[in-house]
Amino acid sequence: MSLPQAHLTILRKDAHKEVRSFFPGDYVIGRGVEADIRIDTPLISRAHARLTIKERECLIEDLDSANGTFINGERIGSVTVLRPEEHIMLGPSVTLEIRQMPAPAAAALSIGARHEALRKLLPPEFLHEKKYEPGNVIAQGGMGSVLSAREVTIQREVAMKVMLDSEEPTELMRFIAEAKITGQLEHPNIVPVHELGVDDKEQVFYTMKYVRGRTLRQIIDDLFEAQPETVKNHPLPQLLTIFQKVCDAVAFAHSRGVIHRDLKPENFMVGDFGEVLVMDWGLAKVLDPTSNLALSYDGHSIIRTGVREELHAEEKRSGNVLGTPQYMAPEQAYGQHDDLDVRTDVYALGAILHHLLTLRPPIEGESPRDIMTKVAAGEFQPARNATQGSRRLPHLPHGKVPDALSAVASKAMANSAPNRYQTVRDLQADIQAYQAGFATTAEQAGKVKQGLLLLRRQRYLVGSFVIILALLAVFVAQLQRERRTAEQTLLRLRAAAPALAEQARNFLNHGQTREAVEKIAFAVDLEPENADYARLQGDALTADLQIPAAVSAYHHALARKPDDAFARDSLALDEKILANHGDGTALTKETFRELATLAQQQNRPEAAIFRTLAATTR
Numbered sequence: 001m002s003l004p005q006a007h008l009t010i011l012r013k014d015a016h017k018e019v020r021s022f023f024p025g026d027y028v029i030g031r032g033v034e035a036d037i038r039i040d041t042p043l044i045s046r047a048h049a050r051l052t053i054k055e056r057e058c059l060i061e062d063l064d065s066a067n068g069t070f071i072n073g074e075r076i077g078s079v080t081v082l083r084p085e086e087h088i089m090l091g092p093s094v095t096l097e098i099r100q101m102p103a104p105a106a107a108a109l110s111i112g113a114r115h116e117a118l119r120k121l122l123p124p125e126f127l128h129e130k131k132y133e134p135g136n137v138i139a140q141g142g143m144g145s146v147l148s149a150r151e152v153t154i155q156r157e158v159a160m161k162v163m164l165d166s167e168e169p170t171e172l173m174r175f176i177a178e179a180k181i182t183g184q185l186e187h188p189n190i191v192p193v194h195e196l197g198v199d200d201k202e203q204v205f206y207t208m209k210y211v212r213g214r215t216l217r218q219i220i221d222d223l224f225e226a227q228p229e230t231v232k233n234h235p236l237p238q239l240l241t242i243f244q245k246v247c248d249a250v251a252f253a254h255s256r257g258v259i260h261r262d263l264k265p266e267n268f269m270v271g272d273f274g275e276v277l278v279m280d281w282g283l284a285k286v287l288d289p290t291s292n293l294a295l296s297y298d299g300h301s302i303i304r305t306g307v308r309e310e311l312h313a314e315e316k317r318s319g320n321v322l323g324t325p326q327y328m329a330p331e332q333a334y335g336q337h338d339d340l341d342v343r344t345d346v347y348a349l350g351a352i353l354h355h356l357l358t359l360r361p362p363i364e365g366e367s368p369r370d371i372m373t374k375v376a377a378g379e380f381q382p383a384r385n386a387t388q389g390s391r392r393l394p395h396l397p398h399g400k401v402p403d404a405l406s407a408v409a410s411k412a413m414a415n416s417a418p419n420r421y422q423t424v425r426d427l428q429a430d431i432q433a434y435q436a437g438f439a440t441t442a443e444q445a446g447k448v449k450q451g452l453l454l455l456r457r458q459r460y461l462v463g464s465f466v467i468i469l470a471l472l473a474v475f476v477a478q479l480q481r482e483r484r485t486a487e488q489t490l491l492r493l494r495a496a497a498p499a500l501a502e503q504a505r506n507f508l509n510h511g512q513t514r515e516a517v518e519k520i521a522f523a524v525d526l527e528p529e530n531a532d533y534a535r536l537q538g539d540a541l542t543a544d545l546q547i548p549a550a551v552s553a554y555h556h557a558l559a560r561k562p563d564d565a566f567a568r569d570s571l572a573l574d575e576k577i578l579a580n581h582g583d584g585t586a587l588t589k590e591t592f593r594e595l596a597t598l599a600q601q602q603n604r605p606e607a608a609i610f611r612t613l614a615a616t617t618r
Helices: 111-121 169-184 216-224 228-233 236-255 308-318 342-358 368-377 383-387 403-412 424-436 447-457 459-481 483-495 497-509 513-526 531-543 547-560 565-581 589-601 606-616
Strands: 005-012 017-022 025-030 049-053 058-062 069-071 080-082 088-090 094-101 132-140 144-151 156-163 193-198 204-209 213-215 268-271 276-278
Touching: 017 132, 058 069, 132 156, 156 169, 169 193, 169 204, 213 216, 216 228, 216 236, 216 268, 216 342, 236 268, 236 276, 236 342, 236 424, 342 383, 342 403, 342 424, 383 403, 403 424, 497 513, 497 531, 513 531, 531 547, 531 565, 531 606, 547 565, 565 589, 589 606
Parallel strands: none
Antiparallel strands: 005 017, 005 094, 025 049, 049 058, 058 080, 069 088, 088 094, 132 144, 144 156, 156 204, 193 204, 213 268, 268 276
16 A cells, blocks of 8 residues: 655746646646646646556656657657656647656655654554555545555445655644545535545555545536537536535534635535535634634534644744645635634635636636736636636526525625625525525526516416416307307317326425416316315315315315215314314414325325424424
């Protein structure tokens, strides 16, 4: 498990320098989004070269790039072994320096020092004999690499995060804190941690669920490239569902006193079967539960890491800015660690929503410093501006960013934290309002806009009225001319009754009792002799707490179908309610429980409605 590493220094012509560490494996270097080592520079090809890191050597191969790969000034054409101190150029603008580090014997922290540090941070029972067989590197992060691995005892495939060698004890504390925080945040949309441990070489690791799928960033990049399959499978409603699941995870973390501080599309895994998991809690911060910064803390057991105070003190001492600039709140960009709270994550979620809508990060620049300057100044364009002119985005309705969602993203990204949504739940409420066809608080819709939204929400009801009125007009006109034609029109009207009854059932399934009452009333009017429709009308009226009308409907059903046991039992309970409560408007918790029990016995969806009413009634 203790593998050698290669340290790769990437130096661009603009003097931007980046240092990264890699375990053995094959890595494609290029400008394309699919590259393992991405260098977004114009003179680099999408897949420029392949770097192969082995235990004792490194090799490089040019992948038919336009501007070539050079070693010591000579262009290479095949796989070439790299020797120490060789000068590597990718095209005319990027220099690579590769330094191969041996396995643990020459690691930055000696075995003895690492052993002592680990003993202070982890109890002895964390040291086990070998339980995992590591595989290939599947991801690379700032503090560690993620490998595929197989758990020997039960032959389960897991993901194993292994810490990169570091001279900083703080990095070891942060790595262990990441495992503990992630493991204690047990939520369907947070990656489950299986085990935190140390191997026989004193290398700390933790294992977690192996998620097969793609990151949200990969999905966004494919949408930007208009990949047909991704466009088909990820329209805006699907993306908003993914976003809401991410928000669920973050809101749960906030309820436990934890902020993520590095929310970005790359940290969200979307599984092959619809799973959405928030990953990489390496920069997560446990807030002081007694502080007013823990705005969403719900009083449950606070997350324990054992090193909260030490990490907080180190952050204040170093003054380092932690996070990803394009999704970083201004207070985070300023390095104001004491001022970070749940609204810092709200900003990041707003930036991610902006990215989902426009398929580009909300703030871009020539360098991280340039981006952070714009972040601090609040310099970003509203999402709706991305589709001004002729540009159309394939995942959006009519190719345009909805004004409501643009307003939501902008409010979440407000420069001042008090002007943002104060909790993730507030942000989610506006997303839900948009999805349900209501105005969001962010857009401050006027009466005209709210009226248009009302018509849009009721388009099925309005459409039903229009159809019925049109058919009645035809019926009257035909009646004046010819009885036979009128009878045919009436038959067409009655043919709509099953659809109306089905719509009523769907409304009951979603707890929309008033709409269900309206739909089934139409069906009963069209087919008054249909006992099933009459009983369904009684069920809908009872769910809407119109008990006297429900009693009448059940009598109507039993007059046409005397052996209907469901109608008879429902009638008996409603008549009992009227006897005990007069008109049936002021019902007790026990009455709602009786209604829920009967609905459950009859396998009716109203059971959920009555349970909710029982729970909210004193």
